[in-house]
Amino acid sequence: MPPFGNTQLKLLEKLCNAIAVSGDEGEVRKIVLEEIKPYAEEVRVDALGNVLAIRRGRGAKRVRVMLDAHMDEVGFFIVADEGEGLYRFEVVGGIDGRYLVGKQVFVGKDRTPGVIGGKPVHLMEGDEYTRKVPLDALRIDLGLGGKAKVGDRAGFATRFRRVGQSIIAKSIDNRIGVATLIELLKHAPANIDLCVAFTVQEEIGLRGAKVAAQSFNPDMAIAIDSTPANDLPVHDGSENTAYNTKLGLGPAIYIADGSTLHDPRLVRFLSQVGDAENIPYQFRQPGGGGTDSGAIQRALTGIPTVSVSVPHRYTHSPLSISRLDDWKHTLALLHAALTKITPALLAAR
């Protein structure tokens, strides 16, 4: 498998600490471009801001494989300046409003520090403290006279940390996919033509992936993402039967989600590679949610597609948790799979 150590961890740290709210992915795009330039024959930034790169293999009958990872994260958009350093904001992507009170953010290209405060509990009346704070009661506070511009994006200001075999960081969804894709491109096997898409605006409707797939016209595609692990105890001590995925069980292979019935040939193929290579994997519990595969599968005349995710807890929150082993095994499984792709894989249903 490709090397997995401090270099990869440092790259992930840099990617998680960067802020790239959907529609404003420049900070991550810059890191991606720097990392991949020496390894791809064609690199370009398309009309939506996707980074598209191709690395061709050698020999005959190469399958054209698209690998996808979205660069964007959920975050905030400054919509009004109320003076004295206070700004109204909208949420971009699916952030549960209950995560916002008492959080630190960075605003704009200069990463101006700000906070989202809340009314002191001492001043609340009746059962106010039992009710959710509506978004229109919250402001981003840059301090006395702090400056931002309407249109600036903001993201959580939390910092990447490693704790034992875990990482705690914001935006593990989907910087861990981006880091995986960078490593796969650097160590691409020669039996395939690799088309990699670092996409934009996944969190607000899979927009980048749609045009990336239309541009590449691949034979097949794999979306690399990060999916929730809801493997927490149930309040009454009963068995948790709706965990989606569990930390520590390896990459999560998708069978069905809210937007895609994943190509059964590819699902079977990935699990067979895992079994043959002794790489742990898990099936994500079929259910809702989705990845860029939802857009890729139905592009052009249809593209056989599957998704693989590194599990993380506490999705779209200021701090998520993932296991390093799950990431390592995701990289190993995908790399091993790429080396085994032949036209026969897609020849029959």
Place this chain on the structure above:
Amino acid sequence: MTDILPFLKSLISTSGISGHETPVAKLIEQKWRPLVDETSLSRVGSLHGLKRGSGKTPRPSVMIAAHMDAIGMMVSRIEAGFLHITSVGGIDVRVLPGAQVTVHASSGEELPAVIAMPPARLLPEGEGNGVVEMKHLLVDTGLPAREVERKVRVGDLVSFANEPLELAGDVLSGHTLDNRASVAALTVCLEELQGKSHVWDVWAVATVQEETSFLGAYTSAFQLRPSIAIAVDGTFAKGPGANGWQTHPMGKGVGICMGPNLHPFLHKKLTELADKLEIPWFLDVAPRHSGTDAYPMQVTMEGIPTALVEFPIRYMHTTVESVSVKDIQRAGRLLAEFIVSLEADFVEKITWE
């Protein structure tokens, strides 16, 4: 005037949840030792710093008190590697989901962790989509269950861990500024007093357990029996969600509080002095109880004339409390100048009318 910001940042980065103030007490003791004649700890852990006056013995004394304890959490149960928690002091549960915390493990390690809000389907019917009660929140260290069970025990403390953030206009934001900002103000006061002559003895006191029972202020006032006492604490700043009569603009000066909890003569002297020195101030009012160390000090022994000096804090008891560093400097300077102004016979002049 020295820059108090670096010390304030280290103050809020050092743990000291109510009842467990030792780490922060040590930090404050280090800072105060060169500024006072002697330091000591009370039997319940409050820090006393004595700066002797130049008057004849027995000298009158002023106790300036700021509580050093912080609100926080405590492990109440361990389940499958996740920690259940209960609160120490008045925490607004709505700031907890996604908050960055440190678990002070029995093993001696400080484990970084996150407060987890379980998905609705893992919670009782009807409780998963609103504000999730503390009993359902979990602390996740990211470590495997076996490791957690080896390191953490019921009763271990959990403190907020988001780092201090400097905002525009000399504003510092972070957890525990209530009331470490006041400890910083006391420190500014002690620094200002260096090289100045004062008749009275000064007891600078960092009290324990204000957030839970006022234990420190009760017991230190009893032990030190000051002639007068001044509490220093935060009050409510105007800001998003807080614009009522209890709130005051941040960065525009020091609050000097009045109400039944406070002696009108001291209030008058403080306001006159602030006017004379052109230290901007505002009138804060506490119609019943000030909710600060001023209360326990006032009712100690045969009663102590007590005052309350404050500065506005935004988002009090959240993880992003914010304070103007200028206001802290002003409060420290006002305290120092007030101490310098105290004459040997000041106590005899204190009257109600």
